[in-house]
Amino acid sequence: MVTEQQPAETEDRPIVEMHGITIRFPGVLALDDVDFVLRPGEVHSLMGENGAGKSTLIKALTGVYAIDSGSITVAGESRVFAGTADAQAAGISTVYQEVNLCANLSVGENVMLGHEPRNRRGIDWKVMHREATRHLEHLGLRIDPRSILSSHSIAIQQMVAISRAMVLDARVLILDEPTSSLDRGEVEQLFAVIRDLRDRGVAVLFVSHFLDQVYEISDRVTVLRNGKLIGEYLVKDLPRGELITKMIGRELDELDAISTKADRAIDRTATPVLRAKGIGRRGVLEPANVDVYDGEVVGIAGLLGSGRTELVRLIFGADRPDSGHVEVNGQPAKLTSPRHAIGKRIAFSSENRHEEGVVADLTVAENIVLGIQARRGWRRRIRRSEQQLVVDNYIKALDVRPADPDQLVGNLSGGNQQKVLLARWLATAPRLIVLDEPTRGIDVGAKADIQRKVAELSEQGLSAIFISSELEEVLRLAQRVIVMRDRRKIGELDSREVDLDGLIDYIAVGREGSAA
């Protein structure tokens, strides 16, 4: 299967050859006899659902995991990595999704960390900052190396991480979900850097859940599924539908089936489940009105930083509004803390899964019942039998994998963590569920599962506010779409009367000439 589609475009000798890689974890065969080849001067995407083995393969290549069998050859030399330092010495550098730099050090210190130029009195700061500046300018970055890293956006921090990799003289650069928290302009900036590196002969391994980006940036793609190699393909020869089919191993008409469900009439004469009037906070969000009716899914569309998250956080009471008021079922409600909102049967799932969502060191079961338990108070502990009933029910309904209630949530893949969070909130039997980016950074299959569940529940009368950067999702699920721009609500659209391009135009209009 592999040899048949082996692209023969570049004659370059591969920089990395992984052959017959097998990694076994207790109870799981994470990688099963996988081959992977990376050539200099190419951008190579690694595709697969969550749990397909992408991260495991990357960790094998970066020396985090030892391989059980197989061989790794870097630049013609057979290597055994006993740790990440070995991989780095071989010229393999990684930039992770969550930037792992020292946020409270300066940009220059981060870039040069471990390679600081020295003089007799210790570190030669002058030379160090000059060197750092040189490395940053290489990537087209003009920032002060003395500035503190955390004062920059995630995009800039990522570029700093890349320049750091370049200081290490990396011949292979691994970018694991680098774009998941970047906006469109920042992605462009990052891609310019990636192309530049590629042209200089660096082999770039790119992992992303954004199909658009994979098609835009990569030359080649390797697809994994359930720990097995499906094949390596040239991107230009592989239509999207085919790629998705290879990734999930089934035809994905399911997503389209969901869309028809959104086409139903909502009774907007009744009292809304939630009515927020003029809710806002100075410097955060201009006062905005939001109504959500019974069984309605209201989408919120807008770019990153447009005020989407701020709006729902103010409604939920996670942040305090300084203007406006909220009515729940026609009754004025003071939602000044998450507890109040939960008491009014409103649930809010944050976009920040790691920091504001899962409790990583607790089990799947404990995470799922956390919401119910918190509502009951600490005195009345949920009995084991009751907990088991709830947990088993949701694990099955949302297809959480592995279906083990005693597994620590931190060990689950992103998509499954998201399902656990959804389960936590659904278990509290909400009237309204607010989902902020519930599908970010997760695989196609889990995306479909989550969207299907939201559509299904809204048909049964649950109201929802759905935020996503993927506008197709918003249009597919929502009956009404609130459009945000520059921390302001700029309008409301009926999703039956607008298509994707129309929505993009609406978001972009008035963006001071730079509208794409």
Next chain:
Amino acid sequence: MKSLVTHRLFWPVVALIALIAINTATRPSFLSVTMRDGQLYGSIIDILRNSAPLMLVALGMTLVIATRGIDLSVGATMAVSGAVALTIIDASPTPHEPSVVALAIVVAVLVSLVLGTWNGFLVSVLGIQPIIATLVLMLAGRGIALLITDGFITTVNSDPYKFMAQGYILGFPFAFYVSIVAIAVVVLVERRTALGVLTEAVGINPKASHLAGVRSRGIVWGAYIASGAMAGIAGILYSSNIMAADANAAGLYIELYAILAVVLGGTSLMGGKFSIAGTVIGVFTIQTLISTITFLGVPPAASPVFMATAVIIVVLIQSRRVHRAVRSLIRSLRSLGGSAEGDDASARTAQAGSGSSGDESARDETKVTSR
């Protein structure tokens, strides 16, 4: 067998047993318990009795540490509590009256509750870092105790009060019963209700817990109040033992021993998961160590060094890195010994060994970075 070794209390228990074994080897009478006048005597009984103040303080500390906090003020709280109790008894014309002693104890514990509430307020409401917030009282507390006793070491003569630390019931010291009750109360309150798991949730991820509707402020606050109350009772036991309120010596360094006991028991200073059983074992380990110093006749000047050395050894026994190093050392020794069939086979075993240990270190690393 395998599940026994991987149980998280396995190594703490091993450390404690090793300590007891060393004591018994050097002094066979260590384990002997004799009955005299209806009271049990022996080194073990002494350890059970003397560990009570540390036990109480460490139990409170466990809860505070589980919330990602730390309480440095427990020693000072002990001093205040003892000063309050003894000043009340001292002022009373009838110091032998049980009701006077009861009043003194109740007031002392209430004052300690107030101190704990103050700490909790600083941490949970004002958001001050726990180490700084409790440092305030750690420094000020002994001054407050001195103010209460007018700068003197108050001494009293009160039989009921003396009974707290020195009395016996059914052969066992009364202080031991206080420990048992404290352990039972903490276990019941934390594990029979949902408080334990909610505390762990707050300790692991405060933001997520808050958004999930957990009363994180109340839980954190409660932990400091519990710690203050426990320190208050510990202060009464301490002052009852010497029948004096010594503001400078009461509970000196006990915060450090308590933190040590919690950590030896396998609870991480990063907060989150906590083990009450682990803390109990940790307390007994430390108390046994302190007793060992006396038994072995270590000169007072050398005892801190001896203590430090022993603690380092205990910590090493529990260290996962040391376990790994020892395991791979044993493996390479074994492959050296059994290499009669040729270098080939031994090389293979050695490689397999290093492979699996590398795997473990990898998992360790991911844990560290995910924090």
